[in-house]
Structure formats: structure tokens, C-alpha cells
Amino acid sequence: MAELVRTKAEVRARVAAARAAGKSVGLVPTMGALHAGHRRLVERSVAENGYTVVSIFVNPTQFGPAEDSDRYPRQLEADLELIAEAKADLVFAPGVGEVYVMDHSSWVEEARLSEGLCGARRPGHFRGVATICAKLFNIVRPDRAYFGQKDYQQLKIIERVVRDLDLPVEIRAVEIVREADGLALSSRNKYLGPEERRAALAIHRALARGQELILAGQRSPRSVAEAVREELVREGKLQIQYVEVVDAETLEPVAPLEGRTVIAVAVFAGSTRLIDNVVVQCPEAKPRD
Ligand code: AMP
Numbered sequence: 001m002a003e004l005v006r007t008k009a010e011v012r013a014r015v016a017a018a019r020a021a022g023k024s025v026g027l028v029p030t031m032g033a034l035h036a037g038h039r040r041l042v043e044r045s046v047a048e049n050g051y052t053v054v055s056i057f058v059n060p061t062q063f064g065p066a067e068d069s070d071r072y073p074r075q076l077e078a079d080l081e082l083i084a085e086a087k088a089d090l091v092f093a094p095g096v097g098e099v100y101v102m103d104h105s106s107w108v109e110e111a112r113l114s115e116g117l118c119g120a121r122r123p124g125h126f127r128g129v130a131t132i133c134a135k136l137f138n139i140v141r142p143d144r145a146y147f148g149q150k151d152y153q154q155l156k157i158i159e160r161v162v163r164d165l166d167l168p169v170e171i172r173a174v175e176i177v178r179e180a181d182g183l184a185l186s187s188r189n190k191y192l193g194p195e196e197r198r199a200a201l202a203i204h205r206a207l208a209r210g211q212e213l214i215l216a217g218q219r220s221p222r223s224v225a226e227a228v229r230e231e232l233v234r235e236g237k238l239q240i241q242y243v244e245v246v247d248a249e250t251l252e253p254v255a256p257l258e259g260r261t262v263i264a265v266a267v268f269a270g271s272t273r274l275i276d277n278v279v280v281q282c283p284e285a286k287p288r289d
Helices: 008-020 036-048 076-085 119-122 125-140 149-164 187-191 194-200 201-215 221-235
Strands: 003-007 025-030 051-056 090-092 145-149 170-174 236-248 259-267 272-281
Touching: 003 008, 003 051, 003 170, 008 051, 008 090, 008 125, 025 036, 025 125, 025 236, 036 051, 036 076, 036 145, 036 170, 051 076, 076 090, 076 236, 119 125, 119 236, 119 259, 125 149, 145 149, 149 201, 149 259, 149 272, 187 272, 194 201, 194 259, 201 221, 201 236, 201 259, 201 272, 221 236, 221 259
Parallel strands: 003 090, 025 051, 025 145, 051 090, 145 170
Antiparallel strands: 236 259, 259 272
């Protein structure tokens, strides 16, 4: 079993001991309710570092007023088992009071990549995410930190914050882990009823359709987005929040499409919000005769 600690002082002491033993340190930040997607991140860290810390913290500052962090699933016992199987060394599961003092008033705000996609629909969300990640980097001081491409905009924002603020940590991206039928693993999938679960498969189908079009030479982001929407609408039970086809680095629209493009989708299945994406390298334009 990985050791479980609740305080910053304990984390610092354990990490200092690991460093004194000559080990590099990897951090996997999570909100718990762990699944095979998280597990892949932990395994990557364990493979690449002598000492791996997994944090479990449902960060209240990244939830909007209409979203309820108390409703987020919690299952510490099962999480500890998964972490033990993945062979991490330390679990840091602090209470809110250990992380935020009552009159906390300092924030990390990335101002460009946060504007669109989920950022436009969840005001303040990425400020909360960037702030908690910066705090975790300062508490743990890892050499490397691991983030999933599932939350693509989050990954890009954290990379940007680390670059812009010279935070001494290397961000490693881990590809999306999916169920056999294509649904991206998410802690929120457990909220889906059987009908919604079936409907959610349209997300992967829609992204695959968009990818196929780009690979076949479609350069119009609008046409790609329309085809993705069509596939989602055909399902009938999903409510689209957004379908965006944007540059994979700037997260801004490019027309015609070129280079690496991300197709990003957010939908509601009932009251459960699901996000997914695919990164597609546009084929080189054919030289004219
Ligand atoms: P969360 O606990 O949902 O905040 O996620 C913690 C980390 O796990 C984030 O870096 C996520 O991007 C990553 N993650 C969540 N689901 C998946 C997945 N299906 N595949 C890969 N990484 C994931």
C-alpha cells in the first residue's frame, strides 16, 4: 500500500527523504474516483520516476456556483487500492482547510488559452485549476507532473502557466484511455443511466467522423464541426454544449485547417456533462499541377 498523508508538512518530509535517496519525483494530480485513465498516468510516473506522489483533492475553487463540489464522487478506499496496484509511493489527500486558508486571495490566471471551449462555459474554472496545480507543484516540488489529454484545454493551460511563470516542473501528457466501445473514461461516467451510457457512444463516433474528414483532406473547420454536430444530433439524447475545431496549440480557429488540429466536444447526457477530443494532424496539401 502506498502511504497516505494529509498534511503539506508530511508530503514535504517524504519527498525530501526520496530526494536524499537520489530519486526523481513524479506527481499525478487527481480529484479521486480513480479509474483506468488515472491509472495510466500513475503507471507512466512510476515508470519514469523513482518516487511517485498521487494527490487526491476535490478542489472547490474550480467548481462554479451552479456546480457542486460536494456532489463529486468520493471513494478513497477503492482509490488507495488502485494506487497500490499501480505502485505509487505516496498519496496526498488533504482536507480543504489544509490547502486553502480562510482568507486565500491569490490566484494563477492564464488569460488566453482559457478563453474558449470549456473556459467560456465555466467562468473561473481554469483559474481554480491553475491555482491548485501551482500550489501542488509548490507543495510537492516534483520533477515531472502528469496530465491526461482527456482534459485537453486544461493540459495546454498548465503547460502555458509552467512556461510563462518558469515553474520548475516538466509537464508530461498522457493519451486518452477509453472503454473498449470508445467512451473516454471519466469519473462522471458513473452518473450515466444505461440509456445515457449508450447515447454517449455517439461522442466517439462523432469525433471519429471529424477525424476521418480531416484526414481525407477536408480543410474547412465549419464543415468538420457540422459533420460532428450532425452525428451527435442524430443520437437524439445528447445536448450539445459546444463542438470546436481549433488549432491544437493556440486553441484558436484556423481556416483553412493546417498542422495539428483538435476537435473538442462538450455534451450533456441528462444532467451529466461529458467532454472528449481528438487531435488530428492535417495531411500536407497536395502540390498543384
Ligand atoms: P480528474 O481526477 O478528473 O481531475 O483527472 C485527473 C487527471 O486524470 C487529469 O490529468 C485528467 O486529464 C486525467 N484523466 C482523466 N480521465 C482520463 C482518461 N480517460 N484518459 C487519460 N487521462 C485521464
